[in-house]
Amino acid sequence: MKYTAILLLLLPIHLFSQPRLGQINDADGYTNVRSEPSGQAGVIGQINDGEIFEFDGSGSSWYKVWTNYGLSGYMHSSKIQDVKLECGCNGYGGSNSKPMLRYTEAGRVLSVCGTIDSVENKVIYGTEMLVQDCLHHEKLNEPSTLPQKVELKDGRISITELANLPVSKSWKYNLVPVTKNSYFFIDDRLITQINAGAYSFPKFTANELEEELKELKSGLSSASLPLSIDKALVLALNDCDDCEVLFLNLGDYLGGGLDGENGERYLEAVRIYKLNRK
Structure with missing residues (x-):
């Protein structure tokens, strides 16, 4: 199976009727998202096997599709299959909490919920991110109030906590502390790695x-x-x-x-x- 980087944009507001959850139906492992409802329109991104997205099924052969992290465009209806389950935030987090990513593989369906602050360079930034097993209604981590980022790459959802190490601010160079605090691997099991610290640091000649x-x-x-x-x-x-x-x-x-x-x-x-x- 191949995974292709997806252009992440700021989350737009959708006003479509009766949005449904879907995933792709494509032997290639991904389906192109196009700027207009036509096979000749430009490709603006891809959705990969396993990703769960929302779509408006009111069109004839081309449906409007959008992800929780902001990719929005059109996909041919033959490439979409319905997902018949509740995979949202299940009441967690209040009015600003919403799904950021939803993904399924090897019988596991996961939803990452929280508050999105921004989306930059294909990474979602936010706080209080909660990973849930949608099928069993289980919370798989404890949400943190520290700034976090979440990304989906090569079939893996990873959540990283930011600014969690003590760093002096008075040096002339900018130190960026990062704590890689939890990785969630989507496979036949869930593995969590705790407290793997890292620095993004200035490089000198x-x-x-x-x-x-x-x-x-x-x-x-x-x-x-x-x-x-x-x-x-x-x-x-x-x-x-x-x-x-x-x-x-x-x-x-x-x-x-x-x-x-x-x-x-x-x-x-x-x-x-x-x-x-x-």
Whole structure:
């Protein structure tokens, strides 16, 4: 089965009569979504096997279709089969909570509900995302109030929590912390991976690394220790042997001082380093 990237747009408002749930009926594993109800119209995206979408079946041979994440266009009626089940939010989350993704494979039907803040670069951003097993009416995770993103790729729904690691804000470079907190694999089982931390960090040239390392070393005695830990981590992640030596032996360079909250922060930084170096 092949999976094709889908262009995600901001969620439009649909005013069609009696929307129904459907999935594709196509041996190719995907069906094109077109800008107009015609086989000659431009292709604006694809819907893959397993994805559940909404459609207006009032047309003759071409139906208006739309996904919860914003892809909207037309599909030939022969490529659509009805989905006869309730796969919404089941009353969860209040007036702003709505399905973001719905997907079925290997006998499992999942709905991801929550509040959509935006859709950028094929990724949905929002909060309080809840994954439900529609057939058994089971909640499969605990929703978080932290910012999150959700995406469907290669048959896998993944939810990632954002801004969940402590990062100093006073460095001249922008550090973007990410905690990959839960992955949901759609298969014959559901696997959850907890607390796999990661940084999106600035990449330096060799000359920049040399200058940053020199500045870090010279200021260790007077600089903020949390900021020094963050800097040392980022430099070590840049494939710099001397930076790695400094980071992994930071306590020796400081002559102690890595205890209490600072010690916990450093151990967390080491864990992040090891995960990102795999």
